[in-house]
Amino acid sequence: MWVLVVWLFMLQPHIMCEAHVVRCGIRDPQPTVFDYYQSGDHFIGGIATQSYILASSTEFHQPPSQEKNEERLLVTKNYQHVLALVFAIKEINENPKILPNITLGFHIYDSCFYASRIYQVTLQLISTRRRSIPNYKCDIQDNLIAVIGGCRSETSSKIANVLGIYNIPQLVYGFASGMTDKTHGFSIYGIVPKEALQYLGIVQLLLHFNWMWTGFIADNNENAERFVRKMLLVFLQRGICLAFMQIYPDLGFESAVVDMVKWMEETYEKVMNSAANAVIFYGESGSMIVLRNLLCVPEMEETVPKPKCKVWILTAQIDLILSDYQRSLDIQFIHGALSFAIHSSEPQGFEEFVGSRNPLKAKEDGFIKDFWRYNFDCEFLNEVPGEGKGYICTGAEKLERLPGAFFEMRMTGYSYNIYNAVHAVAHAVHAMYLFKSKSESVISGEKRNHLYLQPWQLWQLHPFLKRVSFNNSAGDKVSFDENGELEGGFDVINWVTFPNQSFVRVKIGKMEFWAPPDQVLTITDEAIVWHKGCNQVQPLSMCNEKCHPGYRKKIKEGEPFCCYDCIPCPEGKISDKGDMADCFQCPEDCYPNADQSFCFQKVVSFLSCEESLGVSLAVGALSFSFITVLVLGTFVKHHETPIVKANNRSLTYTLLISLLLCFLCALLFIGPPGDVICLLRQTSFGIIFSIAVSSLLAKTITVVLAFMSTKPGSNLRKWVGKRLANSIVVFCSLIQVGLCTVWLVISPPFPETDMHSVTEEIILECNEASPTMFYSVLGYMGFLAIVSFTVAILARKLPDSFNEAKCITFSMLVFCSVWLCFVPTYLSTKGKYMVAVEIFSILASSAGLLSCIFVPKLYIIVLRPELNIKEQLISRKA
Structure with missing residues (x-):
């Protein structure tokens, strides 16, 4: 697909922002021979992609000539792949600990990413040198032990079709999804990490930044289909949606220009108008040019819009590669992008080795002169006369001055894979010979004829290659899993570009397959440089604004x-x-x-003696209790006075004691409820109040009977006395005691935690268990109060000197008013305030009885003692 795009823009140069194509036939006198050879006891084959052959379909009306009408597009950055293999071979040959007395050679070809060329160079590797005649030893045949290649899955697949027949190990240094299975035999080894780990990494990256609304652009090939098929399912499981999905169009030559322009305009509009600010771009090693041309759409218009905040997420297959005709292209489009990259380290001495390359000395290197011409825009003396370049290549040009898009001094990920692949083969061969040396002196050099491995003997190398495990010179471990794939991880990098076409890959994280699931991906957010349109703020990529808490x-x-x-x-x-x-x-x-x-957290709520309300009620209860004690003491001190003797002295003491207990009973309602407290609260309150009201009722009845018995001929005189009063108190109180006993036996009150009545509180309360019994006790007490109130009204006009009926009337009026108000108030409150209402009602009603009945008598006893004599009472009666 990349070849088609280049052909397209070569055909229509006005579509490109800047473009031109170099014809190989003009500048390369021998365009079909691109190789690099070094002899050795064993040699490793290499199939690299240094250029792309551009060719269209041809109809032959006569036998074709030997001249090839081809154009070759050179990708100078890939020359480092060749140097990595050469450097690794050199390092191994100089290391006495690996394959001593055995030298490794190499033969590297350029596949040109062209099908016929790939098959041709693969056959040449297994044939006599310079002759494509496999299976025959015509001359000196090199001892091939493994082949390293290629960079793209299409290339690797075609190589495997040939090498699989001979069982020759093939180490793929680019991504080749699915090639390590049994489809291509057992001779494929992937020197790159599992691509499935990259799928997981993309998902983890999107989740890390909460980019749930993303776009997707992919190449039109089987790898992209496999990627989409797997990723869509994972996206669905993790809650990630695709705002759009654009696949490169499958173009024919006739409609290429129109369809490609239409696709690019449509895709550009979708990308820029979408709320998805994170866009995944999946492609191959050279797909970066497609992204560049896609973002070149606004440059064809008169006005260039302000750049929007878009973050491109690139897969590890993609690298920033520019060819000769793209020298002046701006690379700012990739600024701020996030990319997965094959983990790479820098072997010691590699930069010095690359910097020492000289095209005038490397005679066997068939790649270096083209690389030198295109990068330094010069010509070699006496090779291409008449071009008039004006500059002769001296070999002293500095490689470190080249922009990173054309060549990098530091080892890239693909080069690092090649470096590790060469060392893996060397360690496997070394292990194989060590195993053989147990029976024969192979490595010592005494039997050099045994060094040669026949092609049908290469299967012996596979068990050692599968189990190979070593640490390279950079300190990284290299080993294969059971599927022949490298056990490794990925780096997460941030692309930072500069106007002079230089760039920096900033490592911001990593992916490690051996890490726990929640730690597979680690990211350093502070190190990220975002796209210029983002104003250095992490962009959002969601279909709509995030829902806030609540x-x-x-x-x-x-x-x-x-x-x-x-x-x-x-x-x-x-x-x-x-x-x-x-x-x-x-x-x-x-x-x-x-x-x-x-x-x-809810607050535990109960009426506590540590809060103001509880303290106030407790002080009130104790104060009234103290007053009641004073009143009782005063009455006991003056118990022989006429006013104390009047209206039954024992009932007065009973009433005062019951009122004292009523005040003290209020203290049971203050504090956290317990089992005993809940049993005593309502029952003691009901019984004590019943005794108090019964005493008032007995006083009232006694007054009525006393005056009725004074009438001539009355038979009621025998009922007047202490026995009747005591009987009334005991009888009425026993009924309340019976009700309380039944309540405690059938359904006793118990402490309860109320979680729901008040939203913000956990209420500790006493559950009455039986509302019927509670209101029965309360109702009976009310019944006694009403009877007492009624009798007191009937007796209110009796003589004042001996009559308490008026005082009882007022006291019962207060009493009934308080408890009538209590019921609705009690039912409308919750928690500790409900308890406070009941305490207040107890104190108010008890205080009403105390004040209405005993204050007038205390006034006479304490302040007007002259009135507290029998003569005064009789005279008042007269």
């Missing part, structure tokens, strides 16, 4: 699941993170905040 996602009808609306959480539920699919309830001991984004 909201949940609602899928839009007819849209991908990554597109959604944000709606508030229902009442009582929260979402504590952004973009949550659903809201959830807080735990029972927590409650949501106003924004429904966080759960607060």
Whole structure:
């Protein structure tokens, strides 16, 4: 596909921003021979891609001539692949610990990324040198032990079709998905990490930056189809959607220009108008030019729009490679991109080796002169006369001055793979000979005739190659898994470009297959340089704005699941993170905040003596208790006075004691409820209050009977006395005691934790267990109060000197008013305030009884003692 694109822009140069193509026939006197040879006891074959042959279909109307009408596009950056292999061979031959007394040679060909050329050079590797006659030993035949190649999957597949027949090990230094399976036999070894790890890395990278809405552009080949097929399923599982997916069009020669321009315009519009600011670009080693031409669309227009914040995510197959005709192309388009890269280190001495290359001395190197011509724009003396370049190649030109898009001094990922592949073969051969040396002195050099391996003996090398494991000179471990793939990882790099066509690959993270699942990808966010349109801020790539905490996602009808609306959480539920699919309830001991984004811990609530309300009520209860004790003491001190003796002195003491207990009973409601407290609270309150009201009822009945018995002929005199009053108190109180006993036996109150009544509180309370019994006790107490109130009203007009009916009337009026207000107030409050209402009602009603009945008597006893005499009472009666 890349060849077709180059041909397209060669045919229509006005489509390119800047473009021209060099004809190989003019500048290369022998365009069909591009190789590099060095002899040795064993030799390793290399098939590199240094150039691309551009050719169109031809119809032959007569026998074709031997002259080839081909054009070759040189990619000078790939020359480092050749140097990496040569450097590795040199390093091994100089190392006495690996294959001593045995030298390795090499024979490197240029495949030109052309099918016929690939098959031709593969056959030449297994034939007598310079003759494509396999299976025959016509002359001195080199001892081939392995082949390293190629850079792209199409090239590797064609090489494997030939080498698989001879079982010759092939080490693929580029990505060749699926080639290490049984389809091509067992002779394929991938010297690159598993591509599946890269799929995982892309997903992890998108999730790391929360880029859930992405675009995808891919090459039109089997690898891209495999990539799309696997990635779409993973994307769906991890909640990632594709805003668009563009595949290079499968163009024919007649419609190439129109269709390609149309596709580029359509794709550019989709990329720039989409909310997906992260775009995955999948291609091969030379696909960078497609991305450059795609982004070149606005440059064809009169006005260039302001660059938008788009982050390109590149696969490890892609490298920044420019050919001779692309010298002046701007590489700023790749600035800020994120890319996976084959992990590479720098072997010691490689840069010095590359810097020492001289085209005038490297006679066997069939690549270096073309590389030198194209990069330094010069010609070699007496080789191409009449060109008029004006500059002669001296060999003293400095390679480090070349832009990185044309050549790099530091070892690239593909070159590092080649370097490791050569060392893997050398270690495997060394291990094989060590194994053989147990029975014969092979390595010692005494039997040099045994060094030669026949082609049918190459299968012996495979077991050693599969188990090879070593640390190279850079300190990295090299070994293969059971599928013949390298056990390694990827680097994550950030592309930083400069106006002078130089660039820097900044390593910002890595992927390691041996790491735990949550640590496979590590990224250093602070080291990233974003695209200029992003203003150095991490871009967002989502279909819509992220839902804030307190909201949940609602899928839009007819849209991908990554597109959604944000709606508030229902009442009582929260979402504590952004973009949550659903809201959830807080735990029972927590409650949501106003924004429904966080759960607060509920406060344990009960009426405590440490808070102001509890302290106030406790002080009130104790104060009234103290007052009651004073009143009781005063009455006991003056128990022989007429006013104390009037209206049954024992009932007065009973009433005062019951009122004292009523005040103290209020203290049971303050503090955390326990089992015993819950049993005593309502029952003691009901019984004590029943005794107090029964005492008032007995006083009232006693007053009525006393005055009715004074009438002539009345038979009620025998009922007047302490026995009747005590009987009334005991009888009425026993009924309440019975009710409370039944309550405690059938369904006793118990302590309870109420989580739901008050949103922000956990209420510690006493559960009455049986509301019927509770209201029965309360109702009976009310019944006694009403009876007492009724009788007191009937007796209110009796003589004042002996009559307490008016005081009882007022006291019961207060009592009934308090408890009538208590019921609705009690039912409308929750938690500790409900308890406070009951305490207040107890204190208020008890204080009402105490004040209405005993304050007038205390006034006479304490302040007007002259009135507290029998004569005064009789005179008042008269």
